Amino acid sequence: MSGSDIPLSQVEQFIYREARLxxxxxxxxxxGLWTDDALYWVPAGGxxxxxxxxMSVIFDNRSRISTRLAQLxxxxxxxxxxxxxxxxxxxNVEIIGEQDGDVVAAANFILAESRERGVELWAGRVIYRLxxxxxQLRMAGxxxxxxxxxxxxxTLAFLI
Numbered sequence: 240m241s242g243s244d245i246p247l248s249q250v251e252q253f254i255y256r257e258a259r260l261x262x263x264x265x266x267x268x269x270x271g272l273w274t275d276d277a278l279y280w281v282p283a284g285g286x287x288x289x290x291x292x293x294m295s296v297i298f299d300n301r302s303r304i305s306t307r308l309a310q311l312x313x314x315x316x317x318x319x320x321x322x323x324x325x326x327x328x329x330x331n332v333e334i335i336g337e338q339d340g341d342v343v344a345a346a347n348f349i350l351a352e353s354r355e356r357g358v359e360l361w362a363g364r365v366i367y368r369l370x371x372x373x374x375q376l377r378m379a380g381x382x383x384x385x386x387x388x389x390x391x392x393x394t395l396a397f398l399i
Contacts, residue, residue, distance in 0.1 A: 244371075245334070245342045245369070245371060245376065247332070247333070247334055249376065250332065250334055250342060250344045250367075250369060250376070251332045253272075253367075253369060253376045253378075254329055254332055254344065254346050254365075254367065255329060256272075257269070257272055257378065258327050258329055258348070260272070261325070261327075262325040262326055262327055263325075264311070264322055264325075266308045266311055266312055269308070270304065270305065270308050272377060272378045273301060273304060273377065273378050273379075274301070274370055274372075274377045274378065274379045275301055276301065276379060277300070277301045277304065277378060277379050277380060277381075278290075278298075278299070278300060278379075278380050278381075279297055279298075279299040279303075279304055279380075279381050280295060280297065280298050280299075280380075280381070280382045280383070281295060281296040281297040281298075281382075281383040281385065281388075282294070282295050282296070282382070282384065282388060283295055283296050283388055283389075284388060284389055296385075296388075297383075323352045323353065323354050324352070324353040324354075325350060325351070325352055325353075326350070326351050327348050327349065327350040327351070328348065328349045328350075329346050329347070329348050330346065330347045330348070331345075331346060331347040332344065332345070332346040333345055333346075335366075338368060340370070340371070341368045341369060341370045341371075341379050341380075342368075342369045342370075342371075342376075343366065343367070343368055343369075344366075344367045344369060345364060345365065345366050345367070346364070346365050346367070347362075347363070347364050347365075348361075348362065348363060348364075348365060349361070349362045350362070359393060361385060362385070362386045362387075363383055363384050363385040363386050363388075364383075364384045365381060365382065365383050365384070366380075366381075366382040366384070367380065367381055368380030368381075
């Protein structure tokens with residue numbers, strides 16, 4: 240199956256599942272969604288040049304994603320002790336193209352994070368690069384474009 244054969248409903252279900260796994264801190268299942276060559280990028284600042292040419296909140300390859308998750312799994316990561324309570328709303332899911340056989344999709348989100356300091360709202364657009372793997376999809380890329388990325392950000396120690 241190539242990217243052009245993937246129905247929007249399958250893309251939507253993948254994106255909803257990915258968000259739920261992140262919100263529920265199901266790190267094993269969330270990690271299982273990624274391909275071996277995956278990139279996870281949350282740029283900082285207003286310019287959206289290449290990751291090597293701009294500041295990033297997160298710029299992880301597959302190995303760094305595993306390291307980040309291992310830290311979260313310990314339960315001793317200070318910024319997430321206790322873990323944030325998270326819930327996100329996903330909307331405007333669309334397939335926006337294809338790249339090297341992968342489907343490129345995008346969605347808007349609003350995420351509520353509850354901590355001792357109160358509730359913080361995060362919002363933005365996520366660009367996904369989804370790769371067909373048999374009858375399933377896997378995430379080869381995730382770029383999170385926060386609406387306030389050009390302003391100082393508070394601690395972002397959870398899966399955005």
